[in-house]
Amino acid sequence: MKLMTPAATSNPPSAVPPGVPASGSHPQLNALLSGVGITPLEKTGWIRVTGSDRVRWLNGMATNSVQDLAVGSGAYNFFLNAQGRIQGDGNIFASSDALLIETSRPQTATLIPYLDHYIIMDDVELADISDSRYGLSVIGPEAPSLLAKLGLPAEALKEFETREELWNSAPVMILRAHSPLVPRYELWAERADTVEAVRKALEDLGATACDLTTLDWLRILEGTPLFGTDIRDRDLPQETNQARAMHFNKGCYLGQEIVERIRSRGSVHRTFTAFVLEGTLPESSAPVESGGKQVGELTSAAAIPISGSHGSSLQLALGYVRREALDRNDRLQFPGGIAHPISSPFFATATELPSPAPDSSKRD
Secondary structure (H helix, E strand, C coil), X not given: CCCCHHHCCCCCXXXXXXXXXXXXXXXXXXXXXXXXXXXXXXXXXXXXXECCCHHHHHHCCECCCCCCCCCCEEEEEEEECCCCCEEEEEEEEECCCCEEEEEEHHHHXXXXXXXXXXXXXXXXXXXXXXXXXXXXXXXXXXXXXXXXXCCCCCCCCCCCEEEEEEECCEEEEEEECCCCCCCEEXXXXXXXXXXXXHHHHHHHCCCEECCHHHHHHHHHHHCCCCECCXXXXXXXXXXXXXXXXXXXXXXXXXXXXXXXXXXXXXXXXXXXXXXXXXXXXXXXXXXXXXXXXXXXXXXXXXXXXXXXXXXXXXXXXXXXEEHHHHHCCCCCEECCEEEEEECCCCCCCCCCCCCCCCCHHHCC
């Protein structure tokens, strides 16, 4: 684990080789971090965008460059309102005859009417195709080798690149997902029995079935924000620290004026970051204070079963903090304990907690 530069302390954590994930003491987490874990993608939704104006129109609705996508490639995006606030997120992929938006199932119900509102004289049609696609997530350092054993080559894929393969005479789309800590792949098919057969074949090769709680632990270890939990419709793109969602030379899009104004100013007042927590784990979101004033909030938190000098588990969180509090290395407190800002993803195998800064409320 590497401390964020603005929050460096006198006791940095032990160094580990770059790219080595933390080791888990929980069987499912250990599979994700050092083997292969699999889980059905039942909460993922898909929106199909068709029509002759689809590229120009969607390029004007999303924060990343849709017009530069080659067939078989994709990019992460935010969808903003005119005030630059995030109304949704999703991965956009280009196929030969359509654009596909991959998002959460709850967002399909809100994004479709939101986007449809901006189709004026454009030849564009939106369709929810979530029920016609069945997916499986395959995660872990050994994922490429296991997929190769099934005849589903994936190792050469770049992030958000897709390829079509035939598996037992059934078409399967392989997708390389966002992978900040360990390799992540998604397999998609039009038949549920195809995905079920792939799942059984992977389990026969040693893959471990993982539940949603374990997947959320991995997300927190990665430092990846979740829309609806860590990203809300009041948040600005630059506050989320997700530069991968932005393209500053693509042309005009909804909310661009605010995004450009923030970029020209140089920074936002608060930023998304990860934390190591000391104390009692908050049950849900919690305010972060310094000197008796709120300077941030925790949006996700979990006691993750990672063994080390800290014990059998490590309390990690994601959330926001004001930049000046980081710059001053302020002591950050939440109801129940102290929050130490750290960088992400989390790579340490043994962690020494940093010494907290003096309580700013007691300074002269």
